[in-house]
Amino acid sequence: MLDFIVQRLVQAVFVMLVVAMISFSLFxxxxxxxxxxxxxxxxxxQRLAAREALGLNDPVPVQxxxxxGNAVQGEFGQSYRMGRPVNELIASRLPATxxxxxxxxxxxxxxxxxxxxxxxxxxxxxxxxxxLTVSLVGISLPTFLIGILxxxxxxxxxxxxxxxxxxxxxxxxxxETSFLTARGWSHLILxxxxxxxxxxxxxxxxxxxxxxxxxxxxxxxxxRARGLRQRSINFGHALKNTLVPVITIMGLQIxxxxxxxxxxxxxxxxxxxxxxxxxxxxxxDIPIMxxxxxxxxxxxxxxxxxxxxxxYVVDPRLRIERPTSAH
Amino acid sequence: xxxTRTSPEITAPDVPASSPRMWRRFYEGGKRFLDGDVFDxxxxxxxxxxxxxxxxxxxxxxxxxxxxxxxDTYDLRSLDLMNAYLPPIWTDGGDPRYLLGTDxxxxxxxxxxxxxxRISLLVGFSGVLxxxxxxxxxxxxxxxxxxxxxxxxxxxxxxxxxFPAILIALMIDGIASTMMSTQARxxxxxxxxxxxxxxxxxxxxxxxxxxxTLVEKNKEYVQAAKVIGIHPALIxxxxxxxxxxxxxxxxxxxxxxxxxxxEATLSFLGVGVPATNPSLGTLIRIGNNFLFSGEWxxxxxxxxxxxxxxxxxxxxxxxxxxxLNPRLR
Amino acid sequence: MNARKPxxxxxxxxxxxASRRGTLVAVDDVSFEVNEGEVLxxxxxxxxxxxxxxxxxxxxxxxxxxxAGGEVLLDGERIDDLSTEAMRxxxxxxxxxxxxxxxxxxxxLYTVGKQLTETILTHQEMTEAEARExxxxxxxxxxxxxxxxxxxxxxxxxxxGMRQRVVIALALCVNPRMIIADEPTTALDVSIQAQIxxxxxxxxxxxGAAVMLITHDMGVIAxxxxxxxxxxxxxxxxxxxxxxxxxxxxxxxxSGLMGSIPVVGHDLERLAQIEGxxxxxxxxxxxxxxxxxxxxxxxxxxxxxxDLMDAGATRAACWLHDTTxxxxx
Numbered sequence: 001m002l003d004f005i006v007q008r009l010v011q012a013v014f015v016m017l018v019v020a021m022i023s024f025s026l027f028x029x030x031x032x033x034x035x036x037x038x039x040x041x042x043x044x045x046q047r048l049a050a051r052e053a054l055g056l057n058d059p060v061p062v063q064x065x066x067x068x069g070n071a072v073q074g075e076f077g078q079s080y081r082m083g084r085p086v087n088e089l090i091a092s093r094l095p096a097t098x099x100x101x102x103x104x105x106x107x108x109x110x111x112x113x114x115x116x117x118x119x120x121x122x123x124x125x126x127x128x129x130x131x132l133t134v135s136l137v138g139i140s141l142p143t144f145l146i147g148i149l150x151x152x153x154x155x156x157x158x159x160x161x162x163x164x165x166x167x168x169x170x171x172x173x174x175x176e177t178s179f180l181t182a183r184g185w186s187h188l189i190l191x192x193x194x195x196x197x198x199x200x201x202x203x204x205x206x207x208x209x210x211x212x213x214x215x216x217x218x219x220x221x222x223x224r225a226r227g228l229r230q231r232s233i234n235f236g237h238a239l240k241n242t243l244v245p246v247i248t249i250m251g252l253q254i255x256x257x258x259x260x261x262x263x264x265x266x267x268x269x270x271x272x273x274x275x276x277x278x279x280x281x282x283x284x285d286i287p288i289m290x291x292x293x294x295x296x297x298x299x300x301x302x303x304x305x306x307x308x309x310x311x312y313v314v315d316p317r318l319r320i321e322r323p324t325s326a327h
Numbered sequence: 328x329x330x331t332r333t334s335p336e337i338t339a340p341d342v343p344a345s346s347p348r349m350w351r352r353f354y355e356g357g358k359r360f361l362d363g364d365v366f367d368x369x370x371x372x373x374x375x376x377x378x379x380x381x382x383x384x385x386x387x388x389x390x391x392x393x394x395x396x397x398x399d400t401y402d403l404r405s406l407d408l409m410n411a412y413l414p415p416i417w418t419d420g421g422d423p424r425y426l427l428g429t430d431x432x433x434x435x436x437x438x439x440x441x442x443x444x445r446i447s448l449l450v451g452f453s454g455v456l457x458x459x460x461x462x463x464x465x466x467x468x469x470x471x472x473x474x475x476x477x478x479x480x481x482x483x484x485x486x487x488x489x490f491p492a493i494l495i496a497l498m499i500d501g502i503a504s505t506m507m508s509t510q511a512r513x514x515x516x517x518x519x520x521x522x523x524x525x526x527x528x529x530x531x532x533x534x535x536x537x538x539x540t541l542v543e544k545n546k547e548y549v550q551a552a553k554v555i556g557i558h559p560a561l562i563x564x565x566x567x568x569x570x571x572x573x574x575x576x577x578x579x580x581x582x583x584x585x586x587x588x589x590e591a592t593l594s595f596l597g598v599g600v601p602a603t604n605p606s607l608g609t610l611i612r613i614g615n616n617f618l619f620s621g622e623w624x625x626x627x628x629x630x631x632x633x634x635x636x637x638x639x640x641x642x643x644x645x646x647x648x649x650x651l652n653p654r655l656r
Numbered sequence: 657m658n659a660r661k662p663x664x665x666x667x668x669x670x671x672x673x674a675s676r677r678g679t680l681v682a683v684d685d686v687s688f689e690v691n692e693g694e695v696l697x698x699x700x701x702x703x704x705x706x707x708x709x710x711x712x713x714x715x716x717x718x719x720x721x722x723x724a725g726g727e728v729l730l731d732g733e734r735i736d737d738l739s740t741e742a743m744r745x746x747x748x749x750x751x752x753x754x755x756x757x758x759x760x761x762x763x764x765l766y767t768v769g770k771q772l773t774e775t776i777l778t779h780q781e782m783t784e785a786e787a788r789e790x791x792x793x794x795x796x797x798x799x800x801x802x803x804x805x806x807x808x809x810x811x812x813x814x815x816x817g818m819r820q821r822v823v824i825a826l827a828l829c830v831n832p833r834m835i836i837a838d839e840p841t842t843a844l845d846v847s848i849q850a851q852i853x854x855x856x857x858x859x860x861x862x863x864g865a866a867v868m869l870i871t872h873d874m875g876v877i878a879x880x881x882x883x884x885x886x887x888x889x890x891x892x893x894x895x896x897x898x899x900x901x902x903x904x905x906x907x908x909x910x911s912g913l914m915g916s917i918p919v920v921g922h923d924l925e926r927l928a929q930i931e932g933x934x935x936x937x938x939x940x941x942x943x944x945x946x947x948x949x950x951x952x953x954x955x956x957x958x959x960x961x962x963d964l965m966d967a968g969a970t971r972a973a974c975w976l977h978d979t980t981x982x983x984x985x
Contacts, residue, residue: 015486026502136645140638142588142608144595145630148615156619218760224716225755226775226826227748236774240765252488259491263592278596281501289501296494316810317764367676 004318008308012301019297023290024067027077028056076291081283086291089276095175096166097272100191100264101257107196108203108257109250115200116207117242120215121234131204138201143260147194147267154190162187165269195264199253206249210242217241243314251307255300368650378642385636389445396438415624428624430610431617439610440629444636446606450517451586454524458586459579461525462532463571467563469533470540481537484530492527492589493596496520500598513603520593524586531578539571573651580644584637591633607633662689662732663866664713664751664834669726671705671712671890673937680937682708682721684890687964690834695857695867697881697898699874699913701934705890706870710836713868714751715743731833749779752827752865754856756839758819762811768795768822769807772829779830794825799855817848824856831863838870853880874913878902886910889934889945896970906967907974908950944975952976 042050055063070076076086115135119128155163168183169176178184214220215238223233262274269275273292280288312318369375388395414420415428415436428436469480499519543549543566552562594608595615605613607629614626671683683705690696698706711717713728715736728736735746747753755761763771772791776782782790788807795803798821811819820840827835837856841849857880860867869881877884877898885895886907894907905911912930932949935941941948947957956975967977 136641137634137638140584140588140634140641142591142595142633142637144592145611145634148611148618148626148630152618152623218755218757219763221716222753222755222761222823222826223763225714225747225753226778227744227746228774228778229744232774232778237763237766241763256491259494262493262497263596266596277497281497281598284501286501289498293498300490315765316767317812320810320813364676371676 004312005309008305012305015301016294016297019294020068020071021064023071023293024064026293027067027286027290028060028063071291071294076294077287079280079285079288081280081285081288086287089288090273090291090295091174093271093273093276095177096270097258097261097265097274099178100188100195100270100272101254101261103188103192104196104199104257104261105254107192108199108253111196112200112203113207113246113250116204116246117211117239119204120208120211120242121238123212132208135201135204138197139205141198143194143198143263144267146197147191147264150190150194151267161190163190163268165271191264191268191270194267195257195260198260199257203249203253207242207246210245210249211238214238214241240314244311247307247310247314251303255303258296258299365650369646372646374642375646378639378646381635381639382643385444385632385639386448388441389448392441392445396435396441398435398438400434400439400442414622428622430613430625431622436610436624436628439605440607440632443605443607443610443629444632446517446604447587447590447608447633447636450520450524450590450606451583453521454586454590455528455579455582457521457525458528458582459532459575462529463536463568463575465529466533466536467540467567470537471544471559471563471567477537480533484533487526488530490527492523492585493592495526496523496589496593497596497598499523516598517604520590523593524589527589528582528586531582532575535574535578536567536571539574540567543567543570577644577648577651580640580647584640584644587633587637587640607636660691660693662691663694663730664868665689665727665729665732666709666713667727667729669709669712669728670724671708671717671721672724673722674720677938681724681940682890682937683712685963686726686887686890686892688885688892688895690866690868692866693861693864694883695860695869695881697877697884698868698870698887699872699877699884700887702872703934703937704887706872706887707838708890709887710753710838710868710870713836714747714753716747716753745779748775748832749830750832751834751836752830752832754820754823754827754835754837754840757843758816758823759843761823762819764811767808767810768814772807772822772826775826776829791825791829794829795822798822798825798859800825816844817852820844820848820852821855824852824859828859828863828865832865834868835860835865836868836870839872840869841876842871842873849876850879856880874902886913889940890937891945891973892964893946893974894967894970894972895964900969904968904970906970906972906977907946908952908976909946910972912949944973 051057055066058066074087076090078084079086079089082089115131119131122128151163154161165187166176166178166184167187168181168185169178170180170184171177178188220233220238223237228237261270261272262278264270265272265274266278273295276288277292279285280292369379393399424435430436430439465480469477496519499522500516503515503519540563546566549562549566552566553559590606591608591611594606595612597612610629611626611633614622614624614629617625666689667687669683669686670681673680673682686705686709688696698709700706708717708721711721712723715723717723723736726736727734730746730750735743738746762768766774769788769791772794773784773787776787776790777784780787792803792807795807800806800818800821806814811822814822824840827837835856840856841852844852853876856867856869859865869877871877881898883896884898884901885892886901886909887893888909894901894905894910896906901910902914905914909930915930930949935945935948941958942961943959944950944953944957944962947953950957954975960975962973962975962978964971964973965977965979967974
């Protein structure tokens with residue numbers, strides 16, 4: 001048990017270090033940080049002073065060490081473009097993205113998994129066919145197009161819902177949330193659906209495939225031969241066995257939501273991290289890019305850890321060693 | 328019999344091109360295909376036939392764009408701002424010269440779409456081809472060598488899988504933006520996108536090929552070939568590759584759909600192919616600016632074409648997967 | 657022996673598969689019975705329809721396979737026309753099943769105890785604690801050491817032979833009248849096969865269950881079965897007491913099969929082998945399905961299909977034993 005967790009943690013730290021290295025190289029070697037901070041008019045003395053102040057004259061490993069030290073404390077320097085500390089910028093944008101991703105993830109999983117299970121169990125029902133057809137359209141529609149269509153329909157034609165930015169925010173400390181007012185939700189609902197739809201159809205199709213795979217196994221056939229009730233076969237034996245691959249899928253898809261939130265935020269002008277990074281990329285704002293990279297990697301690593309832990313809970317083959325004497 | 332001759336079954340060189348044997352092989356292969364289960368399941372699925380025809384039509388249109396498109400949208404002289412913002416011909420104010428209307432520059436939307444399709448398919452195909460190449464090679468190496476090489480490659484694949492193509496492309500583009508002039512960046516972009524797409528898609532190929540390699544590796548004929556002293560690379564080429572053609576083809580088809588979507592998404596975000604060489608995604612982005620002022624045709628038509636193309640490719644991929652794996656039906 | 661009551665009667669069973677090449681008949685007009693306390697061996701090459709017959713009896717045919725005709729009676733009562741729910745209650749409770757591969761027959765995510773108790777509780781009114789006690793007793797009975805401890809372990813913690821013991825315990829846990837064992841030892845190590853077969857036979861005697869033992873291994877049949885049915889291309893070609901079938905086979909196919917068993921001490925130079933191979937279901941010849949491979953085939957065999965007829969101590973589907981025809985001559 002402890003072995004497993006330690007091993008996963010070591011792996012996570014390793015991944016983070018690699019990402020940190022990439023991020024650091026971005027920050028330090030791409031473009032000229034001094035130039036970027038001082039502008040082209042600075043004098044040579046100013047430049048040298050700035051180099052010294054930034055620690056650019058230190059050996060690279062020392063610089064890296066310092067950089068990691070700062071990063072751990074959430075210190076990523078100043079945005080070139082906005083002249084504000086990166087951590088402040090990110091802190092102000094993070095809640096918007098996290099709330100959006102959170103709602104979309106719940107939506108995608110809560111709708112996608114049952115639909116996948118249903119279509120897996122009832123392969124030939126008409127509802128399954130409808131779900132499958134819809135899902136095929138779903139994975140063929142790019143997220144941005146879904147967003148545009150939803151805006152056109154609910155925003156422009158029907159005028160029911162706002163299509164731009166956040167609204168109705170309530171502050172809880174530094175965290176501004178959309179969850180506490182109806183207006184907040186009305187702003188959230190279209191972006192969340194847009195973001196969830198593609199993942200939802202993907203999750204549904206993958207869960208269905210897994211379900212079909214499990215239903216073909218010998219132990220399901222044997223469970224039938226033992227006369228177990230259909231319900232307990234489907235929802236006990238089959239569903240539990242699809243859980244392992246489904247957890248992997250969901251882990252990956254929630255990670256993907258973060259990436260796709262960039263698109264959704266662009267379409268809906270949702271003031272989150274995605275919008276921040278798109279602007280940073282267009283302006284070559286390296287500190288924001290490198291900190292975003294670290295943050296995203298952290299997010300993925302945490303999701304992966306959670307997924308591994310869940311595996312561990314679900315699958316006894318990981319939890320319990322097989323006997324050494326077994327042939 | 329001379330001693331220098333080795334067993335012809337194992338070391339015989341590939342059939343030389345244009346030999347009668349090769350043609351017979353082609354003929355027999357073709358005949359087997361037409362009589363086989365795969366073609367039969369194709370004939371029985373109207374949706375697949377339609378998807379195939381749609382895909383084929385789009386490929387041909389893209390390939391023959393300069394001859395098919397009514398106007399050459401790259402020819403700036405053909406543009407006239409007087410013709411800008413014209414709606415499709417069946418609506419009020421439509422111009423009979425422009426079937427699907429014109430954009431803000433006076434470009435024929437239909438022609439722009441056909442040329443856009445060309446770019447979208449070019450990027451998609453190149454990305455998938457590159458991914459298949461990288462993935463197959465890494466999968467073979469990983470499965471055949473095993474050990475730390477295998478662990479390393481598979482670990483990279485795991486990490487890779489969690490990073491979506493969009494993020495990779497955005498990061499590469501972000502770096503490029505600080506290091507290159509605007510012009511160089513624009514020229515370079517299409518390669519960035521192809522690379523980013525390949526970087527995100529190779530994992531599926533690698534895993535499949537690796538799995539199949541592991542299975543084949545321990546079979547007796549491979550071991551026997553090894554004992555005779557045939558180079559491992561040749562063994563893999565002869566014995567493993569033919570076994571993975573099916574799965575690789577399925578993955579490639581489904582990946583093509585993903586690649587086209589990724590390209591469109593990146594172009595929509597403005598980090599994709601530049602506006603001088605618009606793809607379908609670029610056209611949608613440009614058109615999106617005019618969506619709310621009522622000029623819907625600029626973005627909706629490219630959007631519809633994009634969705635139909637991806638839908639058709641997905642249908643083909645789904646069908647191919649089921650046809651090659653009859654258990655699933 | 658014939659005075660005993662039949663537990664299972666199969667009458668003119670026919671199993672069909674709808675395929676794109678038309679309807680395939682996997683089991684054709686098969687009739688037999690299994691008497692109380694008896695072990696009926698069903699033997700044949702793979703694809704002969706043995707397993708299909710077993711699956712059809714407990715109505716677990718994989719689609720598109722379906723029962724197209726015939727009757728199945730358990731204790732004199734038809735079960736082939738029961739409702740799905742009524743049939744479910746027959747399975748496990750009155751007919752137990754043992755499958756080929758113990759490694760895949762058990763659900764990896766549930767403990768052995770959980771799988772036993774859930775089966776017991778599905779079919780019998782009992783408390784959880786009683787069921788558990790019963791399960792421990794069963795595990796002890798099938799020869800699993802330290803059952804109180806092993807009951808809470810997962811299948812992957814058992815070896816192959818031990819797992820097959822668990823599977824047998826599962827099949828017997830509510831004292832069914834009938835056990836259908838489909839290749840119960842094929843997937844096991846040779847050293848354990850005999851143990852498992854003996855265990856199965858002894859337990860079935862103890863629990864008063866009749867056995868239908870499906871296998872391709874004549875050795876297993878010779879050791880275990882009371883009577884044997886030989887299947888070929890979906891039909892029973894010979895059925896009779898095991899000693900007679902082995903020593904004095906009446907159907908040329910059975911004789912051929914017996915010729916292929918190595919006999920210790922016999923001074924045959926090499927094992928006899930039947931020329932050719934069993935036809936695929938799509939290519940079953942008219943007349944007797946064995947006629948193209950039969951050394952004794954004559955004109956009638958190529959035209960008219962023989963039914964089972966008395967041939968000494970056994971019954972064989974072969975025109976060589978048609979006494980009426982000989983009398984007429």
